Amino acid sequence: MSRALTPWLLPLVLLLAWQAAGKLGWLSTRVLPTPLEVGRAGVKLTASGELPRHLGVSFARAAAGFVIGTTLGLALGVLTGTSRRAERLLDTSVQMLRTIPHLALIPLVILWFGVGEAAKVFLVAVGVLFPVYLNTYHGFRTVDSGLIEMGRVYALGRWQLFRRVLWPGALPSVLVGVRYALGVMWLTLIVAETIAATSGVGYLAMNAREFLRTDVVVLSILLYALLGKLADGVARLLERRLLPWHPAFVQPIAAAANPDDSVGSEL
Amino acid sequence: MSFAAGGVSVEAVGVRRAFGPHVVLDRLNLRVAAGEFVAIVGRSGSGKSTLLRLLAGLDQPTAGEVRIDGRPLAGLSPRTRVLFQDGRLLPWLRVGENVALGLDDRRRENAARLLERVGLATRAADYPGVLSGGQRQRVALARALAAEPGFLLFDEPLGSLDALTRVEMQRLVEELWRERPFTGVLITHDVAEAVTLADRVLLLEGGGIRAEWPVPFPRPRATGSPDFARLVEGVLGRVLGRPAQMT
Numbered sequence: 109m110s111r112a113l114t115p116w117l118l119p120l121v122l123l124l125a126w127q128a129a130g131k132l133g134w135l136s137t138r139v140l141p142t143p144l145e146v147g148r149a150g151v152k153l154t155a156s157g158e159l160p161r162h163l164g165v166s167f168a169r170a171a172a173g174f175v176i177g178t179t180l181g182l183a184l185g186v187l188t189g190t191s192r193r194a195e196r197l198l199d200t201s202v203q204m205l206r207t208i209p210h211l212a213l214i215p216l217v218i219l220w221f222g223v224g225e226a227a228k229v230f231l232v233a234v235g236v237l238f239p240v241y242l243n244t245y246h247g248f249r250t251v252d253s254g255l256i257e258m259g260r261v262y263a264l265g266r267w268q269l270f271r272r273v274l275w276p277g278a279l280p281s282v283l284v285g286v287r288y289a290l291g292v293m294w295l296t297l298i299v300a301e302t303i304a305a306t307s308g309v310g311y312l313a314m315n316a317r318e319f320l321r322t323d324v325v326v327l328s329i330l331l332y333a334l335l336g337k338l339a340d341g342v343a344r345l346l347e348r349r350l351l352p353w354h355p356a357f358v359q360p361i362a363a364a365a366n367p368d369d370s371v372g373s374e375l
Numbered sequence: 376m377s378f379a380a381g382g383v384s385v386e387a388v389g390v391r392r393a394f395g396p397h398v399v400l401d402r403l404n405l406r407v408a409a410g411e412f413v414a415i416v417g418r419s420g421s422g423k424s425t426l427l428r429l430l431a432g433l434d435q436p437t438a439g440e441v442r443i444d445g446r447p448l449a450g451l452s453p454r455t456r457v458l459f460q461d462g463r464l465l466p467w468l469r470v471g472e473n474v475a476l477g478l479d480d481r482r483r484e485n486a487a488r489l490l491e492r493v494g495l496a497t498r499a500a501d502y503p504g505v506l507s508g509g510q511r512q513r514v515a516l517a518r519a520l521a522a523e524p525g526f527l528l529f530d531e532p533l534g535s536l537d538a539l540t541r542v543e544m545q546r547l548v549e550e551l552w553r554e555r556p557f558t559g560v561l562i563t564h565d566v567a568e569a570v571t572l573a574d575r576v577l578l579l580e581g582g583g584i585r586a587e588w589p590v591p592f593p594r595p596r597a598t599g600s601p602d603f604a605r606l607v608e609g610v611l612g613r614v615l616g617r618p619a620q621m622t
Contacts, residue, residue, distance in 0.1 A: 258463040262477040276467040353502040
């Protein structure tokens with residue numbers, strides 16, 4: 109119990125100190141409103157339906173861009189990771205594009221798409237694509253060649269070799285890419301929404317700034333932190349679910365000897 | 376147990392394998408009868424691994440040919456399996472799935488039976504990562520035999536095991552070979568192991584087979600007898616390039 113609570117001790121102390129500093133007047137609420145004020149702003153915006161709406165919009169943009177970028181990155185990575193011919197044809201080009209910071213595309217993207225949804229989704233997709241591509245490609249290229257050779261000796265066809273050896277071998281690296289991409293996803297969205305948007309959490313913060321509503325600005329920042337943490341949690345969960353064999357997650361022998369998982373059901 | 380077909384004969388005829396200017400094997404001839412168990416010993420760098428890869432069909436000779444049951448081998452043979460030095464189990468598949476890897480429907484049931492035969496039926500649902508080195512090699516052995524191979528190549532499969540586990544594994548390999556009609560070729564630098572398991576021991580040296588010893592001891596083999604020790608000593612002396620000495 110105490111072990112589970114230990115990581116939260118420091119944030120709690122900081123929160124209390126922050127509240128006290130604001131209450132005692134050491135910290136102007138214009139600079140930094142107290143946590144309670146931020147909380148109140150959150151409640152009020154939630155009640156008015158404004159906050160859920162902006163959150164929903166941001167989430168939809170993030171998800172759409174992430175799905176598009178990940179799908180493309182995965183497909184490209186699988187292609188160049190498993191076929192020498194595709195690697196020769198594509199890898200150099202992708203690596204060249206990768207060196208352009210995707211946020212540098214913002215002016216161009218606004219010219220192309222205006223400030224509509226497409227612009228944000230496009231930017232997130234581009235940002236997500238490269239880390240997923242790189243780690244997928246790298247994952248396939250670093251699968252233990254001894255295992256591939258074993259697979260060939262043990263009569264695995266091309267599809268079986270992919271499904272049984274290559275894909276699971278590359279998966280840990282793919283998931284590292286996905287986790288990194290989730291970080292890029294929020295970062296891209298924050299920047300895109302604060303520069304050119306009429307809705308979303310980033311817009312909420314920029315709009316509040318104009319009205320000197322520091323509490324709402326701080327609330328937006330905290331929301332981003334929360335969403336980021338949530339995405340990271342999803343990524344960890346995914347790793348745990350998809351890599352049960354991995355030394356980092358493997359269960360002790362006693363717990364792994366589950367009678368329901370007997371060989372009969374596997375074969 | 377019923378098996379569709381027995382062991383196959385394995386031949387190497389005038390085999391040469393060169394990597395650029397570096398000739399590893401040259402005019403190598405070798406004949407292993409169906410159902411025979413032969414060990415090939417040699418010092419490191421003698422070309423043992425190259426020969427194994429050629430016999431397995433993982434590599435092609437520069438000249439000459441390998442024949443399985445009289446037919447020239449081109450690429451992998453569906454009836455050949457290799458027991459690799461490091462086991463090469465797939466860490467993401469459970470033990471039971473590893474043993475069933477690549478089996479057709481007819482042989483699927485072999486997996487559970489062989490896992491039981493090597494004494495690991497209770498570990499079918501575990502990942503290989505939680506097994507000991509000896510257990511992993513037993514799983515690899517079960518996987519190799521589940522496919523009912525006609526030809527099984529052993530690539531120093533016991534090299535990394537501790538002494539006791541090794542003896543256990545040697546007994547198990549001998550038992551399983553006597554139960555089933557597969558042709559076995561063991562590649563090793565361990566002379567005692569070669570003499571324990573094989574019907575014949577061949578010496579690979581200078582790119583070819585340079586000496587041959589029949590192993591006349593009845594099976595299952597007792598490795599403690601003076602005759603056994605003398606033969607091991609004799610082969611070892613030849614491998615190391617000094618005249619055999621009696622002890």
